[in-house]
Amino acid sequence: MAAETTGVNALEVTAASVTGRLGEVTLSLPRGVLAGLIGPNGSGKSTLLQVAAGLLHSPGSIRWAGRPLQEIPVMERGRMTHWVPQEARFEFGFSVRSVVAQGRYAWGDDENGVDEALARVDLSKLAHRPVNRLSGGERQRVLLARALANGAPLQLWDEPLAQLDPRHVLEVLSIARGLTEKGKTMLFSLHELRAAYRLDIIVVLHQGRLRAAGPPQEVLTPELLNDVFGIRARTGSGLIFELP
Amino acid sequence: MTPPWVARIALPAALVLLAALALASLAIGDLRLGPARIWAGLLHQDELASTVLWQIRLPRLVVAMLVGSALAASGLVMQAYFRNSLASPGLLGVSSGGAAGAVVVIGAGWTSYSLMVLPAAAILGALIATGAVLILARHGASTERLLLAGVALNALLGAVTSYVLSNFTLTYERNAQILFWLMGGLEDRTWEHVLMALPIVLASVVLWPLGRPMDLLSLGAQEAQSLGVDVRRLRRWMLALATVLTALATAVAGTVGFVGLIVPHLFRLLIGPEHRRLVPLSLVGGAAFVLACDLLGRSAGGLRLGIVTSLVGGPFFLWLLRRQA
Numbered sequence: 001m002a003a004e005t006t007g008v009n010a011l012e013v014t015a016a017s018v019t020g021r022l023g024e025v026t027l028s029l030p031r032g033v034l035a036g037l038i039g040p041n042g043s044g045k046s047t048l049l050q051v052a053a054g055l056l057h058s059p060g061s062i063r064w065a066g067r068p069l070q071e072i073p074v075m076e077r078g079r080m081t082h083w084v085p086q087e088a089r090f091e092f093g094f095s096v097r098s099v100v101a102q103g104r105y106a107w108g109d110d111e112n113g114v115d116e117a118l119a120r121v122d123l124s125k126l127a128h129r130p131v132n133r134l135s136g137g138e139r140q141r142v143l144l145a146r147a148l149a150n151g152a153p154l155q156l157w158d159e160p161l162a163q164l165d166p167r168h169v170l171e172v173l174s175i176a177r178g179l180t181e182k183g184k185t186m187l188f189s190l191h192e193l194r195a196a197y198r199l200d201i202i203v204v205l206h207q208g209r210l211r212a213a214g215p216p217q218e219v220l221t222p223e224l225l226n227d228v229f230g231i232r233a234r235t236g237s238g239l240i241f242e243l244p
Numbered sequence: 245m246t247p248p249w250v251a252r253i254a255l256p257a258a259l260v261l262l263a264a265l266a267l268a269s270l271a272i273g274d275l276r277l278g279p280a281r282i283w284a285g286l287l288h289q290d291e292l293a294s295t296v297l298w299q300i301r302l303p304r305l306v307v308a309m310l311v312g313s314a315l316a317a318s319g320l321v322m323q324a325y326f327r328n329s330l331a332s333p334g335l336l337g338v339s340s341g342g343a344a345g346a347v348v349v350i351g352a353g354w355t356s357y358s359l360m361v362l363p364a365a366a367i368l369g370a371l372i373a374t375g376a377v378l379i380l381a382r383h384g385a386s387t388e389r390l391l392l393a394g395v396a397l398n399a400l401l402g403a404v405t406s407y408v409l410s411n412f413t414l415t416y417e418r419n420a421q422i423l424f425w426l427m428g429g430l431e432d433r434t435w436e437h438v439l440m441a442l443p444i445v446l447a448s449v450v451l452w453p454l455g456r457p458m459d460l461l462s463l464g465a466q467e468a469q470s471l472g473v474d475v476r477r478l479r480r481w482m483l484a485l486a487t488v489l490t491a492l493a494t495a496v497a498g499t500v501g502f503v504g505l506i507v508p509h510l511f512r513l514l515i516g517p518e519h520r521r522l523v524p525l526s527l528v529g530g531a532a533f534v535l536a537c538d539l540l541g542r543s544a545g546g547l548r549l550g551i552v553t554s555l556v557g558g559p560f561f562l563w564l565l566r567r568q569a
Contacts, residue, residue, distance in 0.1 A: 055466045078472020085467060091327045092462050092517035102460050106472030109456065150471070 008066035010154050010185035013052055015060035021047040023208040024060065029187060029201070031065075031153075034180040036196050036216075037189040039205035040229055045189040046086060048205060049156045052187070053083035064154055078106030082150040084188075086158040088139040093130030096123055096142055103149035117148035120175060122168075136163040144172060148179075155179060157188035161195065170243045173198055196220065204228060251515040258528040262309075265535040269305050270297060272539065299434075307433040307496055308538050308549075309531035310441040312503060314493040316530025317451055319504020320522055321486040324462040325479065329512065330387050330564065332505035333490040337397030338373045339501065342494030344401045345369020347422050351408040363440050363495040370491035373397055374483060387568070428498035428550025430538055437496045444492050447485050448527055454481060455519035462517070500534070500550050502557020507533050509564065 011029040016022065022044040029035055037045050050056040054069045054077060062069040064080050072080065082103070090099075100123075101114045118124045121141040126134070131142055140163050147155055155176075161169045173195060176186050180200075187203070196202055202219045204211040206228045212219045222233040271277050275296050277285065285293030319332040333339045345365040349355055355362050380393035409422055424431075457478050460468035469475045493500065507530045508522060515521055534549065537556060541547035 050466070053470055055469055074469070074474040075472045078470065081470070083466070083470040085464065088464075089327075090463060091329065092512070094459070094463065094517050098459075098518065099463065102463070102471055105456070105460060 009063070010065060011052060011187065012063040012066075013048070013060070014063075016048075016051045016058040016062065017060060018044075018047050018051060018056060018058050021208060022051065022058070025051075025205075025208075025210045026060075027052075027203060027210060027213065029185055031185055032180050032183050033185055033200045034176055035185075035187045035201040035203060036199040037187060037203045037205065038191070038193070038196060039189075039211075043205040044208040045205055046158050047208075049083065049158050049187070049189060053081055053156045055083060075106050078150075078152075080152055081154040081156065082147050082152040084143045084147050084155075084157040084160060086162065088131070088143050090131040090139065093132050095128050096131055096134070096145075097127040099131050099142055100145045100149050103146040103151075106150075112149075113151060114149045117145040120148055121145045121171070137165060137168065140164060141168065144175070148175070151184075153184050155184060155186045155188075157186070159189050159191070161190050161192055166241060167243075169195065170241060174243060193220065193225075251521060254511070254515050254521070255525055255528065258525055258532060262528055262532040262535070265532055265539065266305055266309070269308070269535055269539055270301050272542065273301065303435050303438050304430050304433045304538075305535070306438045307441055308430050308534050310438070310444045311430075311493040311497045311500060312507075312530035312532070312534030313448060313527040314441070314444045314489040314530070315500060315503035316507035316526040316533065317448060317523065318486045318489040318493070320508040320519070320526045321451070321458070321482050321489075322504065323508060324458040324519060325482050325486065326381070326390060327462055327464075328387055328390055329509060330505070330568070331390060332502070333486070334499070334501040334504060335391060336373075336377050336394040337401060338370050338377070338487060338490045339494055339499045340398050340401035340405075341373025341376075342366040342370040342491040343425050343499045344404045345372075345491070346425050346495055346498075347405045347408050350418055350421050350425070351411065353418070359436055359440060363443075363492055366495035367488055367491040369401075370487045370494065373401060374487045378483075425494075425498040427548050428500040428553070429548035430497055431548070433496065441492050441496045444489060447489050447492075450481070451485050451523055454478065454485075455521075455523040458482070458519040458523075459517075462519070498550060501554045502561065503530055503533060503553055505564075506557050506560050509560075 009028045010031045013025060013027045015024045015026055017024045025048060037048065039045050047056065051058045052062060054062060097114065097118065100117055101111055104110050104112060104114065118127055121144050123141055123145055126138065131139065134142065140160065144160055147157065160172055164172060180186055190196060197216045199216060201213060202216045203213045204219060204224065211228060212224060225231055225233045270282050277293055281290055281293045282297065284290040285297040288294045315333060322331040322333065322336065323329050345368050346362055349361055349365040376397055377393055381390045405426065409419065457473045460471055460473050461475065461478060465475050508526050511522055511525045511529055537552040538549050541549055541552040
């Protein structure tokens with residue numbers, strides 16, 4: 001499994017907190033893992049991702065690849081970590097391609113990999129469509145294509161699966177897996193528990209506190225699910241979905 | 245989507261238009277001047293033409309262009325800052341802030357101390373107005389909130405101006421000066437005014453490289469930060485530039501409405517939302533728009549600039565609101 005520690009951790013969050021939204025959370029992710037962040041609405045998932053991405057100020061410390069965040073210049077941060085918001089609000093009609101190309105800003109706008117990223121999320125045909133005329137799922141894929149074009153070694157995505165159809169959910173999971181196989185580290189929040197079983201590590205937040213972290217089979221016990229989500233879990237036969 | 249050739253020829257086309265308008269602006273007036281006489285006048289070979297051009301028309305032309313560039317660029321920056329294509333210096337009350345600052349120092353009779361008192365007061369007034377807008381409507385605020393904040397601020401600053409006006413009713417000259425600022429105009433502009441407005445050139449140069457990061461910011465502050473933009477610094481620069489540009493324009497021409505709304509909007513419709521293109525286009529297009537409005541006013545028997553831009557801009561704004569709804 002990719003979860004074994006090889007040298008420096010990709011992400012280390014130590015005693016980070018945000019008043020009213022996140023209690024003291026300590027968390028570290030080894031390089032190359034595909035990690036999922038789960039928890040009920042309001043449990044602090046988005047806040048934790050923003051803190052980890054250096055977008056929200058918090059006491060405690062954040063380290064990327066062993067380096068304290070405050071020592072990394074803003075432009076370099078853009079090359080080291082990429083954060084994808086939960087929802088895209090596009091006020092202006094930039095073309096899909098130009099939004100994806102923004103992922104290369106920190107590399108001097110070299111446009112490397114922009115067209116490949118568009119193709120990877122099925123957006124090549126919409127490349128010249130204004131982003132403010134897309135559906136919710138298409139917008140989400142634009143943000144993911146921008147993340148792929150950006151290609152930073154640490155990727156933090158806020159509910160990337162939320163608005164996608166079943167086919168694109170599987171596509172995005174496969175993209176995420178592909179990224180970690182190339183040595184990138186991924187942490188993304190999700191509500192789809194079945195998808196959670198495909199990941200290396202599951203981090204569970206509950207009421208702003210870290211409840212558990214580890215491989216899904218160990219973490220997602222019926223007791224924990226009952227405790228955190230108030231749902232009953234039982235094993236049974238059902239359909240299993242995968243890409244053809 | 246606009247075809248790429250439109251985007252490519254937009255700037256050259258705007259420059260040609262600006263040159264043509266500038267030429268017309270030198271030619272048209274009580275004394276009509278043909279190209280040959282303009283040339284002779286500029287080279288001081290024709291005394292009458294030379295006086296008309298160097299004393300009256302050239303300073304007016306330069307002030308008009310600087311004012312237009314400043315207001316259009318200021319509107320563009322505000323729209324990116326607030327992520328709202330209806331933001332502009334006039335609607336948000338920043339112009340009124342500049343005018344109130346100017347009116348206060350004119351009313352107090354301080355403008356005679358130094359040439360720089362007036363623009364400094366306008367900048368101060370505009371800064372106060374910008375600060376108030378920021379408090380009333382945080383970035384990314386809805387159109388309603390932003391416009392209502394502007395309405396409140398315009399009313400408040402209007403009251404300041406009226407107070408000054410009502411307190412100096414006896415001095416005709418100051419009152420006339422104040423009225424000039426309230427209506428916005430380019431009459432009797434001299435090289436002193438050009439000098440006052442010259443920092444606009446500097447501000448435009450500073451604005452130039454901010455186009456690309458403004459693209460990223462206009463789609464969301466946190467996204468921009470994550471992509472490598474120093475958002476706090478960028479925002480400080482944008483606010484400072486938008487405010488100073490508006491204030492300087494107001495200091496030399498009074499409140500001239502709608503330029504900052506119309507010009508960036510038209511170009512966004514024409515060539516898309518990319519600020520790398522919109523920054524130079526707004527600078528050139530703003531100058532051309534104000535020149536055109538000034539020519540229109542002059543040929544309509546001396547309608548003041550502020551009146552013409554409002555007559556053109558008001559209906560355009562209503563059309564935009566309808567289009568957005």
